[in-house]
Amino acid sequence: MTSSVPRLPVLGWRSLRLRRSQSYPASVLARGQPVFVSSGRAAIYHALRSLAVGPGDRILVPTYHCPTMVAPIARLGAEPLFYAIDRTAGADLGWLNEIDLRGVKAMIAVHFFGIPQALGRVQAFCRERGIALIEDCAHAFFGRCGATPVGASGDFVIASLPKFFPSTEGGCLFVTAQAGRGVSLMQPGMLAELRAVFDVLELGVQHGRLGVLGSALNAVLSVKRRLRRSRDGAASTRLQLDAGDPAAWLDEAALERSALRVSRLLVAYTHAERLIARRRANYERWRTALENVEGAQPLFPDLPEGAVPYVFPLKVQQADGVYQKLRARGVPVFRWDIAWPGVPRLEGDHGREWLTDVFQLGCHQELSESDVLGLAEIVRTALVRH
Ligand SMILES: Cc1ncc(COP(=O)(O)O)c(C=O)c1O
Known part of the structure; x- marks a missing residue:
């Protein structure tokens, strides 16, 4: 039974609606128009780059983290400074107040698991010290803490699409208008767009979420699946790399391109x-x-x-x-x-x-x-x- 259970959302018949919704529930999109990038890690990378982060700079990161959050820091030659978190998964400000913060340029604060944190005190902590706040909404595309929607507190806000939408890639970056001018991205090619459409359909079919149409599509997709197998072999070799090597977690070409059109459409049309x-x-x-x-x-x-x-x-x-x-x-x-x-x-x-x-x-x-x-x-x- 478990082989058909998808790890992340896949496309199903009821995932989408035919019209864009007029009023979107509380989400990072309340922040305004995002820059659509290829992943959450690419969004962190561009936030740091907008801040001109480089060698000698330090970035506050929680001890509880996914290496994809740290790889962009290392890629730019900066250093992670790991901070303690309390039992609510929030930054331990008591601990942060005691440490040497010289050279700290930004802090990544996370709404882990999709439980929105009240970030008022973290925001004040950062403001008082001239530290940029990167609000990491990779786990919290939607939601609010009291009346405050996720994504309302950071100088920069990042999000990851495949964790909430049936897309296979994509992330969002929200920046102040001034910093946003520094983010320029390449548009993906038609082939990449087409491949992504097939990937999205294929995952829905494989997990039995697309009904009769799915069975019909299956034959077409089996050709692509055979091609994919050889590619997967290459990808798994990359994961053998050192955990602390940014190249193990970042796809250089993807860092410089925007999200695929299909990913953006899935955000707009998801129910x-x-x-x-x-x-x-x-x-x-x-x-x-x-x-x-x-x-x-x-x-x-x-x-x-x-x-x-x-x-x-x-x-x-x-x-x-x-x-x-x-x-x-x-x-x-x-x-x-x-x-x-x-x-x-x-x-x-x-x-x-x-x-x-x-x-x-x-x-x-x-x-x-x-x-x-x-x-x-x-x-x-x-x-x-x-
Ligand atoms: C808290 C957090 N931030 C950022 C990321 C990076 O997101 P992506 O996988 O879209 O690059 C992740 C990925 O798991 C994450 O868990």
Whole structure:
């Protein structure tokens, strides 16, 4: 059953609507017109480049991180300065107030898991010190904290499209008008656009989300699939590279091009209200199914009202063994155990431990109730038997 469960949203019959919605729910788009880039990491890269970040500069990054957040910093010759996070996944300002901040040019603050953080104090901290705030909405394209939509606080805001939309690439960067003039991108070629359309359709077909049309398309797509297999071989070799090497995480050509047209169209035509309702419902299903399970605790048992979750975060004891079991069963679960080299142990920090112990379980809009309940049963069994 799990082989048909998509890790990220794929195109299904009900994913889109025929007309662009007139009023979009609270989201990063409230910020204005984004620069569409090829990924969230490319958005971070361009934010840093707009700030003329280079050798000798330091950038604040949480100890809980994906290497794709640090690679753009290293690519520009700057240094990450890892900061502690508290149990709410927010920046530990008490800790930050105590450290030497010389050479710090920017801070990346993240709405982890799609739980919006109140960033007022972080914003004030940055302003007082002349540090640019990069609000990382890779996990939170939608949502609000109280009345404040995600994306309203940063000098720069970045987002990642495949985590919320059935696109295979793409990211957004919001900048002040002045800084935005520095971002100039190449348009992708027609071949890349066509390939992306096929990729989007193929993922929907493979996961059985496109019904009868899907079966018809399958024959056409099988030719492309054969070609793809040889390409995938090459891609997996690249991942063998050193975790601290920016080249392992960044595609140089993609950094300089804008997002594909199909990705932008998917943002415009996705049924956002359906996406929000289904993600919230799936999150609640995970919570109910794993309540009181032995060997694990939900990190955020109560989903805040304005949150549109990216994943359901579960903190697991004996994490290594359980993780291997779940991957082997095809459960769409991630953790960030490949960290950037040199993540320090900091007083009172939760982030470093979360790298291995927090499982990010999929709760996206294309998972049905029975998908989530089936997956939760596998997780529960793996935990109990461990
Ligand atoms: C918090 C966070 N920021 C940025 C990124 C980079 O996004 P992308 O994968 O679109 O490059 C990720 C990717 O997982 C992420 O988790």
